[in-house]
Amino acid sequence: MRGMAALIIKDWRLIIRNRLLLVVLVIYPFLIMGVIGAAFGDAGRPVPIALVNMDGADTGEAAWTGIETDEAQGLQRRFRRRGGSVREYEGMEEAMAAMAVGEVNVLLASADTDGTAAWLGAELSRDEIDAIEQDLRGEADAWHEFSTAEEAAASLEEGRSDVLFAVWEEDYPYIAETIWLEGENHDASALVQRFGRDVTEIREYASERLARDDLKRGRVDAVIVLPRGFVHALKTLDEVAVLNVIIDQSNLVKAEFAETSIRGFTSRIKDGVVRNKTEAVVAGLYVLVSGGDFFGTEVTGLEQIRENLLDLKEATGDRPDMQGKVDVGIELAETVIADIEDAAAYLRGTALPIELEVSSVAGRVLSAKDAVVPSLIALSILWTGVLCGAILMVIEDEEGMRVRLGLTEMGAFSLVGSKLLLATAVVFAQSAVMLALAVAVFGVFASNALLALVIIAAASFSCIGIGLVIAAFARQVAGAVVLSVLVSFPLIFMTGAVFPLSQMPGFMQWIARAIPLTYAIEALSGVMLRGEALADVAWQTGALLAFGAGLLALGSFLVRRRSV
Amino acid sequence: MIAVRGLSKEFDGVKALRSVDLEVARGEAFGLIGPNGAGKTTLIRILTGQTPPSSGEVLFDGEEIDPLQPGYRLRIGLVPQEPAFYGRLTARENLALLARLYGIDRQSASGRVEWLLSWAGLEEHADRQARHYSRGMQQRLSLAMGLVHRPDIIYLDEPTSGLDPEARVSLWGLIDLLAGEGRSIFLTTHDMEEADRICDRLAILVEGSVRERGTPQHIKGLLGADRVEMRLPAGSEGELEAVCGRLGLSWRREGEIVTVTGPELPDKLPEIVSTLAGRVSDLHYREVTLEDAFLRFMRGVD
Numbered sequence: 001m002r003g004m005a006a007l008i009i010k011d012w013r014l015i016i017r018n019r020l021l022l023v024v025l026v027i028y029p030f031l032i033m034g035v036i037g038a039a040f041g042d043a044g045r046p047v048p049i050a051l052v053n054m055d056g057a058d059t060g061e062a063a064w065t066g067i068e069t070d071e072a073q074g075l076q077r078r079f080r081r082r083g084g085s086v087r088e089y090e091g092m093e094e095a096m097a098a099m100a101v102g103e104v105n106v107l108l109a110s111a112d113t114d115g116t117a118a119w120l121g122a123e124l125s126r127d128e129i130d131a132i133e134q135d136l137r138g139e140a141d142a143w144h145e146f147s148t149a150e151e152a153a154a155s156l157e158e159g160r161s162d163v164l165f166a167v168w169e170e171d172y173p174y175i176a177e178t179i180w181l182e183g184e185n186h187d188a189s190a191l192v193q194r195f196g197r198d199v200t201e202i203r204e205y206a207s208e209r210l211a212r213d214d215l216k217r218g219r220v221d222a223v224i225v226l227p228r229g230f231v232h233a234l235k236t237l238d239e240v241a242v243l244n245v246i247i248d249q250s251n252l253v254k255a256e257f258a259e260t261s262i263r264g265f266t267s268r269i270k271d272g273v274v275r276n277k278t279e280a281v282v283a284g285l286y287v288l289v290s291g292g293d294f295f296g297t298e299v300t301g302l303e304q305i306r307e308n309l310l311d312l313k314e315a316t317g318d319r320p321d322m323q324g325k326v327d328v329g330i331e332l333a334e335t336v337i338a339d340i341e342d343a344a345a346y347l348r349g350t351a352l353p354i355e356l357e358v359s360s361v362a363g364r365v366l367s368a369k370d371a372v373v374p375s376l377i378a379l380s381i382l383w384t385g386v387l388c389g390a391i392l393m394v395i396e397d398e399e400g401m402r403v404r405l406g407l408t409e410m411g412a413f414s415l416v417g418s419k420l421l422l423a424t425a426v427v428f429a430q431s432a433v434m435l436a437l438a439v440a441v442f443g444v445f446a447s448n449a450l451l452a453l454v455i456i457a458a459a460s461f462s463c464i465g466i467g468l469v470i471a472a473f474a475r476q477v478a479g480a481v482v483l484s485v486l487v488s489f490p491l492i493f494m495t496g497a498v499f500p501l502s503q504m505p506g507f508m509q510w511i512a513r514a515i516p517l518t519y520a521i522e523a524l525s526g527v528m529l530r531g532e533a534l535a536d537v538a539w540q541t542g543a544l545l546a547f548g549a550g551l552l553a554l555g556s557f558l559v560r561r562r563s564v
Numbered sequence: 565m566i567a568v569r570g571l572s573k574e575f576d577g578v579k580a581l582r583s584v585d586l587e588v589a590r591g592e593a594f595g596l597i598g599p600n601g602a603g604k605t606t607l608i609r610i611l612t613g614q615t616p617p618s619s620g621e622v623l624f625d626g627e628e629i630d631p632l633q634p635g636y637r638l639r640i641g642l643v644p645q646e647p648a649f650y651g652r653l654t655a656r657e658n659l660a661l662l663a664r665l666y667g668i669d670r671q672s673a674s675g676r677v678e679w680l681l682s683w684a685g686l687e688e689h690a691d692r693q694a695r696h697y698s699r700g701m702q703q704r705l706s707l708a709m710g711l712v713h714r715p716d717i718i719y720l721d722e723p724t725s726g727l728d729p730e731a732r733v734s735l736w737g738l739i740d741l742l743a744g745e746g747r748s749i750f751l752t753t754h755d756m757e758e759a760d761r762i763c764d765r766l767a768i769l770v771e772g773s774v775r776e777r778g779t780p781q782h783i784k785g786l787l788g789a790d791r792v793e794m795r796l797p798a799g800s801e802g803e804l805e806a807v808c809g810r811l812g813l814s815w816r817r818e819g820e821i822v823t824v825t826g827p828e829l830p831d832k833l834p835e836i837v838s839t840l841a842g843r844v845s846d847l848h849y850r851e852v853t854l855e856d857a858f859l860r861f862m863r864g865v866d
Binding site: 405406 | 612613614637638640641642644646647648649650651652653657661662664665666667693709710713
């Protein structure tokens with residue numbers, strides 16, 4: 001090992017005097033950490049969701065009619081002449097907004113002379129509306145009714161209708177009802193806001209079209225449309241309350257995240273409703289037993305009936321024939337009371353038979369930021385270890401020094417040993433600083449940071465070994481860098497750092513098992529996130545050391561063989 | 565000092581060296597010349613322990629040695645064809661590193677480094693990173709690095725290749741100093757002027773075999789001596805014959821041109837000219853260079 005210190009000092013000087021090496025080997029992993037840290041720094045923030053509340057506080061809805069006619073211009077002129085209350089709007093959106101706030105209760109749209117659509121609105125009485133409808137029917141060649149504004153607008157745009165007519169109908173039943181849940185009264189919008197606030201950021205939109213536009217632009221991750229009568233259906237359970245969810249599957253991860261979040265909080269709403277209903281039914285059943293108000297009707301309870309029958313039995317003690325009949329009644333009352341109590345207990349137990357109680361093996365809830373740090377450190381070890389091992393060895397060839405060094409008195413393993421020691425020191429220091437920064441600055445959870453340092457040291461040997469093997473196939477630093485990237489890039493995707501190992505096909509899992517980084521990620525996750533001790537990760541640590549020894553031996557052999 | 569006996573080297577069925585025999589005496593400057601691919605670098609690689617021979621032996625001071633063993637490698641120095649040093653280290657750092665790796669203690673190493681910096685004329689630039697040096701300075705540093713451990717023999721593999729004339733002459737000066745110290749020099753080169761100037765003895769290596777060896781004069785002499793060509797009218801042959809006979813020279817005529825050859829011709833030329841006073845015109849002295857000899861030798865081989 002003679003001369004090793006001199007070689008290490010020399011290599012360190014070469015690194016710090018070479019801006020490219022300094023960036024690639026020392027600074028770049030921190031830059032990557034910064035970028036990924038920034039990306040995950042806000043991970044776990046609420047998913048932005050657009051909410052279109054058709055069951056909102058509005059007291060009505062527009063009924064849309066489209067007609068085909070050659071008299072569109074004449075109808076428009078006649079509409080304008082109906083008084084000073086006629087207003088013009090830039091487009092359907094503005095017109096709909098005016099109608100929603102009660103500015104107008106009638107809209108008429110037709111293609112203008114210049115081909116654009118003219119949107120007119122007015123506040124009219126029922127008689128005036130009937131008169132206009134009569135006028136329209138008189139000029140109509142064909143008559144269409146639409147269930148949504150979008151359908152109507154599309155009909156006008158595509159020329160299937162020449163005139164659109166909308167009337168604000170205030171006769172929709174069950175609108176904006178409220179439901180009592182978890183101690184508060186909620187309308188549809190408040191219900192979603194209340195139960196979704198932990199995992200979503202709800203943004204309300206006036207129309208589905210606007211919400212869809214923002215979904216396409218990526219401003220929200222999903223759109224929830226609460227249909228009319230949503231809360232009513234939820235309250236009465238007469239029909240299934242349907243929640244329309246629109247997701248953008250062009251980004252599967254985002255879509256999956258949004259859908260899972262929505263399913264999570266709607267499940268809580270559903271559970272609350274079922275629990276309320278169950279309690280109400282159970283309460284009703286107990287009223288049958290004890291007597292009182294049974295859903296609006298005053299009833300005599302079964303217990304009272306039994307008492308009455310017992311009194312009757314006592315009063316008719318001298319009538320054996322009556323005694324038998326009264327006994328049947330008493331027995332029936334007692335049986336029914338017992339059955340009702342059983343039924344109530346059964347109902348409580350079966351209405352919500354499963355409840356998830358989720359807890360973290362780490363003993364605390366982990367954020368995405370916590371979970372990404374072990375992989376990030378492992379990837380940094382791979383990057384710096386492989387490149388450091390490869391570059392430091394190839395520098396000797398690039399500078400033409402391999403032969404000169406071979407003629408000196410340095411020890412047989414001094415060259416490889418010096419590279420190993422310096423690269424390990426660089427990787428270790430870098431990872432330790434990264435870990436310290438993650439914990440101290442970013443507040444990342446690391447259960448057993450000291451043990452993580454042991455794993456880092458073990459992992460660095462393997463990665464430096466890979467670098468030495470690469471060095472045997474490169475003559476210049478640039479070539480070593482390219483080869484290192486070519487080798488490292490696929491490894492990142494095969495180790496569970498990006499995609500869970502358990503979800504990979506069997507043969508890929510076997511390949512992953514042949515990659516030291518897989519064990520580094522497992523062991524680092526174990527000690528940092530699950531609080532495992534050295535004994536728990538002994539297998540992975542042993543595998544890392546074995547890989548390290550094997551790869552270093554192979555790398556040394558290849559490098560020495562090439563120099564002869 | 566170094567003797568090579570029957571040295572052969574074969575790579576993948578190709579014979580790079582064929583039973584080479586050479587000797588380099590202590591303090592001798594020995595040159596190996598030959599065309600590209602002749603096997604010069606392979607021979608240096610074997611002698612410096614970079615690759616083992618396929619067969620044959622290397623004797624050092626009469627004892628057979630394994631060039632791959634450290635004991636031998638400590639007694640040799642190497643200056644590769646391309647300057648070999650760490651470009652981002654200074655000359656002082658490069659030399660100090662090698663001194664440490666050769667096991668020289670820190671205090672002695674410091675003195676040796678300063679001496680080498682001065683010897684190579686690099687003391688003013690000793691603390692600049694070597695990548696900023698001129699090519700000549702880089703090669704001087706490379707030469708100094710080969711001498712850190714005071715080797716008995718230094719192998720120079722085409723040391724002036726790619727240098728400008730000034731840098732080349734400067735490096736020759738340093739090599740002359742080495743020769744003056746009694747160190748053995750083993751030089752491979754394409755530059756016949758260099759070989760002629762530096763080497764005491766030469767060998768011509770062609771296709772892995774030594775085709776000729778001897779002093780530069782001997783090599784040149786194999787291909788003819790220096791000569792004088794002059795225009796001499798007919799009728800002076802008697803006087804020419806008499807003076808040449810007296811001086812031990814020979815002559816021949818081709819038309820009006822007479823060619824005189826023989827040993828120590830430059831010293832004898834004034835007597836010939838005075839004997840034939842007034843009749844000699846267009847006189848040219850033709851010296852046979854090593855390059856002429858080498859080229860003629862190569863053409864002869866072809």
